[in-house]
Amino acid sequence: MASVCFGVDIGGTAIKMGCFDDAGKLISKWEIPTRKENNGEQILPDVVEAIYGKLDELSLDKNHVIGVGIGVPGPVFADGTVNRCVNLGWDVFNVADRVKELMNMPDLSVKVANDANVAALGEMYKGSGEGYKNIVMVTLGTGVGGGIILDGKILAGTSGAAGEIGHMPVEPTEEVSCSCGKKGCLEQYASATGIVNMAKIQMGDRAKNISAKDVIDLAKAGEEDALAVIERLGIYLGRALASVACVVNPQAFVIGGGVSKAGHFLIDYIEKNFVTNVFRPCKDVKFVLASLGNDAGIYGAAALILI
Amino acid sequence: MASVCFGVDIGGTAIKMGCFDDAGKLISKWEIPTRKENNGEQILPDVVEAIYGKLDELSLDKNHVIGVGIGVPGPVFADGTVNRCVNLGWDVFNVADRVKELMNMPDLSVKVANDANVAALGEMYKGSGEGYKNIVMVTLGTGVGGGIILDGKILAGTSGAAGEIGHMPVEPTEEVSCSCGKKGCLEQYASATGIVNMAKIQMGDRAKNISAKDVIDLAKAGEEDALAVIERLGIYLGRALASVACVVNPQAFVIGGGVSKAGHFLIDYIEKNFVTNVFRPCKDVKFVLASLGNDAGIYGAAALILI
Numbered sequence: 001m002a003s004v005c006f007g008v009d010i011g012g013t014a015i016k017m018g019c020f021d022d023a024g025k026l027i028s029k030w031e032i033p034t035r036k037e038n039n040g041e042q043i044l045p046d047v048v049e050a051i052y053g054k055l056d057e058l059s060l061d062k063n064h065v066i067g068v069g070i071g072v073p074g075p076v077f078a079d080g081t082v083n084r085c086v087n088l089g090w091d092v093f094n095v096a097d098r099v100k101e102l103m104n105m106p107d108l109s110v111k112v113a114n115d116a117n118v119a120a121l122g123e124m125y126k127g128s129g130e131g132y133k134n135i136v137m138v139t140l141g142t143g144v145g146g147g148i149i150l151d152g153k154i155l156a157g158t159s160g161a162a163g164e165i166g167h168m169p170v171e172p173t174e175e176v177s178c179s180c181g182k183k184g185c186l187e188q189y190a191s192a193t194g195i196v197n198m199a200k201i202q203m204g205d206r207a208k209n210i211s212a213k214d215v216i217d218l219a220k221a222g223e224e225d226a227l228a229v230i231e232r233l234g235i236y237l238g239r240a241l242a243s244v245a246c247v248v249n250p251q252a253f254v255i256g257g258g259v260s261k262a263g264h265f266l267i268d269y270i271e272k273n274f275v276t277n278v279f280r281p282c283k284d285v286k287f288v289l290a291s292l293g294n295d296a297g298i299y300g301a302a303a304l305i306l307i
Numbered sequence: 308m309a310s311v312c313f314g315v316d317i318g319g320t321a322i323k324m325g326c327f328d329d330a331g332k333l334i335s336k337w338e339i340p341t342r343k344e345n346n347g348e349q350i351l352p353d354v355v356e357a358i359y360g361k362l363d364e365l366s367l368d369k370n371h372v373i374g375v376g377i378g379v380p381g382p383v384f385a386d387g388t389v390n391r392c393v394n395l396g397w398d399v400f401n402v403a404d405r406v407k408e409l410m411n412m413p414d415l416s417v418k419v420a421n422d423a424n425v426a427a428l429g430e431m432y433k434g435s436g437e438g439y440k441n442i443v444m445v446t447l448g449t450g451v452g453g454g455i456i457l458d459g460k461i462l463a464g465t466s467g468a469a470g471e472i473g474h475m476p477v478e479p480t481e482e483v484s485c486s487c488g489k490k491g492c493l494e495q496y497a498s499a500t501g502i503v504n505m506a507k508i509q510m511g512d513r514a515k516n517i518s519a520k521d522v523i524d525l526a527k528a529g530e531e532d533a534l535a536v537i538e539r540l541g542i543y544l545g546r547a548l549a550s551v552a553c554v555v556n557p558q559a560f561v562i563g564g565g566v567s568k569a570g571h572f573l574i575d576y577i578e579k580n581f582v583t584n585v586f587r588p589c590k591d592v593k594f595v596l597a598s599l600g601n602d603a604g605i606y607g608a609a610a611l612i613l614i
Contacts, residue, residue: 075588134465148554150462157556158441159588167586168550180586235479243475243547247455247554249464279474279487281382281466 004060005305006051008070009115009297010034012087015047018298019054022066024126024306028054029298039089048102067109067305068099071118071297075160080112083160111304115297117154117163120147122300123254125307127292132251136244137290138165138237140259143179144187144194148248152307155248165244166191170236189236192259198229216262230262230269238273245274245282256290263289311367312612313358315377316422316604317341319394322354325605326361329373331433331613335361336605347396355409374416374612375406378425378604382467387419390467418611422604424461424470427454429607430561432614434599441557444597445472445548447566450486451494451501455555459614462555472551473498477543496543499566505536523569537569537576545580552581552589563597570596 004027007018011034018029032050035042051068055061072095074085080096096110113121120137123129129137133152139145144166148155155162166187167180174184176197188194192212199207199215202225207215218226241253255267267287275283292299311334314325318341325336339357342349358375362368379402381392387403403417420428427444430436436444440459446452451473455462462469473494474487481491483504495501499519506514506522509532514522525533548560562574574594582590599606 150457155457155555157589158558159556159591161553161586161588162556164553164556164586164588167553169546169584172546182584182586185586239476239479240550243550244554246468246471246474247551248462249466249469249471251465277476277489279468279471279489279492281468281471282464284466 003064003066004055004058005066005302006054006068007298007300007302007305008047008068009118009301010043010047010070010072010088011115012036012073015043015050016294016298017047017050017054018295018302019058020302020306022306024299024302026295026299027058029295034088036089039091040085043088043090044095044098044102048099051103062103062105065105065108067111069118069301069304070095070099070110070112071115071301072112073115076112076114076156077160078156080110082112109305113154113156113304114147114160116145117147117156118300118304119256119296120149120163120254120300121154121303122292122296122298123256123290124149124152125303126299127254127296128288128290129252129254134248134250135252135254136163136165136241136248136250137254137256138241139257140190140192140255141257142192144191145257148250150248165240168240168243170240186236186240190233190240190259195229195233195259198232199226202229212259213261216259216266220262220265230266234266234269234273238270238275239277241270241274242277242279245285246279249282250285252286252288254288254290256293256296260289310371310373311362311365312373312609313361313375314605314607314609315354315375316425316608317350317354317377317379317395318422319343319380322350322357323601323605324354324357324361325602325609326365327609327613329613331606331609333602333606334365336602341395343396345396346398347392350395350397351402351405351409355406358410369410369412372412372415374418376425376608376611377402377406377417377419378422378608379419380422383419383421383463384467385463387417389419416612420461420463420611421454421467423452424454424463425607425611426563426603427456427470427561427607428461428610429599429603429605430563430597431456431459432610433606434561434603435595435597436559436561439558441555442559442561443470443472443548443551443555443557444561444563445544446564447497447499447562448564449499451498452564455557457555472547475547475550477547493543493547497540497547497566502536502540502566505539506533509536519566520568523566523573527569527572537573541573541576541580545577545582546584548577548581549584549586552592553586556589557592559593559595561595561597563600563603567596
């Protein structure tokens with residue numbers, strides 16, 4: 001084995017680690033806990049220790065490492081400086097420089113990007129976005145995240161906030177506040193939380209203790225109120241993606257996150273409303289389900305180095 | 308004079324021509340008519356003849372030409388192929404190749420892009436977007452056009468339709484169709500046509516024969532119904548730009564086109580609604596008025612060659 005690359009996806013609870021060969025083939029993946037105490041000062045030393053441990057295991061030394069790609073849960077500037085990762089306790093510092101320092105390899109290629117953007121890159125690199133160069137990944141989880149890849153590269157944006165489509169304003173009459181402080185964000189309808197909240201309004205007492213998965217299962221079984229909830233999700237998300245399409249004119253939307261496990265049933269509702277609202281020259285965009293699941297981050301982090 | 312570059316902005320009525328030095332200083336500008344007969348077959352020969360005429364005038368020959376940049380009113384692929392310019396009668400062909408052929412200079416640098424995108428590049432190069440690398444230009448004219456510059460380069464999009472923000476869906480209850488066939492596009496409210504249409508609804512008979520400029524002047528004078536129209540424009544445009552901001556996270560919005568002559572009075576209405584709707588990490592975006600007017604196209608076309 002000539003050389004390896006590490007893809008690291010730092011989350012609030014666990015750090016996913018991947019060791020790849022130089023063609024992007026995953027050799028080994030594992031997880032370590034995220035130690036957030038003392039403003040997360042142990043996180044990067046833990047990552048470096050895990051890298052060394054893996055190198056030992058593979059009978060390699062650090063000179064076999066062609067690079068380390070890292071996804072972090074927060075805004076990142078192009079030079080690798082993070083701008084406060086609240087979930088990790090991190091303030092403002094250069095993650096790339098810190099990793100080079102910890103590995104005592106000043107010339108090592110270390111690239112850092114926002115985790116949602118890195119996941120989008122991963123799907124383009126080895127997932128269902130393979131073969132495309134312009135994609136928008138939409139992650140429907142507890143919230144709604146997004147990542148934009150243009151011409152094969154992450155669009156980070158001026159303040160690292162490009163692709164944050166969960167906070168597009170979609171409902172001017174909303175009275176409840178989003179986690180971001182605004183009212184009527186896409187995330188309030190198209191996330192697991194949003195599904196549950198809409199179900200509570202639609203179903204009243206019957207929605208006590210209901211989960212997003214319950215609502216989706218009920219809708220699939222044809223329950224009318226649950227269908228109305230999914231229809232509403234489709235209207236907001238389809239219309240929002242029609243706006244995104246005439247802004248960046250992508251080849252494909254890659255739909256991921258827990259809610260996307262609803263599969264083509266959900267995609268159909270989104271696409272139906274997309275088609276009605278999209279500007280014709282932008283209409284030939286594919287809707288595909290993400291295929292890498294929780295591994296998108298490590299693949300994308302590796303892709304920061306390998307492509 | 309060592310070398311010159313030509314910036315050409317082909318419109319449906321006139322072709323604007325600019326001759327620039329290699330530092331992007333405008334040496335001379337002039338216009339020729341757009342001859343659209345026979346599917347516009349004379350347009351490019353006319354452009355080339357105009358270039359030769361100017362070279363003669365400057366006592367230069369064609370070997371002094373470092374390149375020709377061209378803006379065209381329609382979608383353009385990265386290689387210079389236009390995909391039907393309805394306004395010019397053009398079908399599908401490679402404009403760059405055709406110009407090289409007409410000038411008998413196979414190695415000449417000829418770059419072609421959509422006119423709205425080229426105008427955006429022009430404003431970044433020598434207009435009010437100078438100093439920025441990530442801008443979204445919004446042209447409020449008869450319709451609403453847009454152009455996106457990311458990292459100093461035009462974002463063309465997969466089918467050449469990126470930045471077409473005039474066709475973002477903004478009003479799901481609209482019953483009147485947009486020119487594009489959909490209902491409730493931004494262009495139906497934020498253009499000169501939209502202002503007149505909204506005034507007709509708001510003012511009834513008093514709006515007979517009213518122009519967009521009349522409405523703006525009335526609003527500036529404090530007339531209540533006219534103010535309601537401009538308020539409505541501000542709501543739709545402010546909200547749409549808040550969506551654009553969380554997609555591409557630009558440094559600045561450059562507002563141009565005839566309607567933008569309303570100046571800061573108009574910007575204030577847009578910005579007020581933008582601030583309410585924007586995702587906080589994207590909020591530090593500047594709103595500036597375009598400064599190159601009708602020359603943005605020739606400057607941007609030159610910039611295709613010079614930057």
